[in-house]
Amino acid sequence: SAVISQKPSRDICQRGTSLTIQCQVDSQVTMMFWYRQQPGQSLTLIATANQGSEATYESGFVIDKFPISRPNLTFSTLTVSNMSPEDSSIYLCSAFGGTGELFFGEGSRLTVL
Amino acid sequence: ILNVEQSPQSLHVQEGDSTNFTCSFPSSNFYALHWYRWETAKSPEALFVMTLNGDEKKKGRISATLNTKEGYSYLYIKGSQPEDSATYLCALNNAGNMLTFGGGTRLMVKP
Numbered sequence: 001s002a003v004i005s006q007k008p009s010r011d012i013c014q015r016g017t018s019l020t021i022q023c024q025v026d027s028q029v030t031m032m033f034w035y036r037q038q039p040g041q042s043l044t045l046i047a048t049a050n051q052g053s054e055a056t057y058e059s060g061f062v063i064d065k066f067p068i069s070r071p072n073l074t075f076s077t078l079t080v081s082n083m084s085p086e087d088s089s090i091y092l093c094s095a096f097g098g099t100g101e102l103f104f105g106e107g108s109r110l111t112v113l
Numbered sequence: 114i115l116n117v118e119q120s121p122q123s124l125h126v127q128e129g130d131s132t133n134f135t136c137s138f139p140s141s142n143f144y145a146l147h148w149y150r151w152e153t154a155k156s157p158e159a160l161f162v163m164t165l166n167g168d169e170k171k172k173g174r175i176s177a178t179l180n181t182k183e184g185y186s187y188l189y190i191k192g193s194q195p196e197d198s199a200t201y202l203c204a205l206n207n208a209g210n211m212l213t214f215g216g217g218t219r220l221m222v223k224p
């Protein structure tokens with residue numbers, strides 16, 4: 001199993017500002033995944049973060065809006081840039097465990113005013 | 114874009130009732146079907162990863178079945194308890210590394 005720590009757990013931000021979410025895994029993992037859950041919606045994959053290369057973004061998500069860093073095999077950050085109220089969501093980082101299931105952090109609940 | 118659908122969206126049951134919900138998905142290029150439980154203010158927690166048609170898995174009072182030919186999976190909870198209250202998510206893995214999640218079924222068990 002993997003233990004994933006995420007911070008902040010929640011934040012309230014002003015429109016136009018940026019917030020960086022940090023994710024720490026207690027073991028080395030090749031890929032880390034960033035998901036978003038907007039109110040009333042399903043979990044949606046934002047991007048896959050690989051160590052040593054640029055993140056791979058899913059349709060509808062761009063690097064300028066959601067820059068991601070992956071400096072080593074246990075850590076990643078996601079920045080939500082130039083926030084608007086539509087960015088109010090729960091953001092989750094995750095990684096695969098040894099038996100094929102995803103392990104998740106506890107999520108970062110973001111409210112943009 | 115894959116369409117993974119879960120029903121019902123929400124469900125209220127009385128303590129002791131048994132219940133079940135459905136996950137439907139496109140059956141082409143199937144790799145695995147995942148079930149997760151997500152309690153408020155906690156991390157989503159993996160329940161099952163199912164790969165074979167006809168698979169049936171069990172963990173305590175919770176079990177799941179899989180039909181890859183017709184594209185559905187059922188999750189069953191026997192004798193629901195208040196601590197079972199959570200959102201139950203299914204997710205389709207059809208490309209090895211990417212999961213597409215359904216919208217979830219929110220279960221509330223009344224004591």
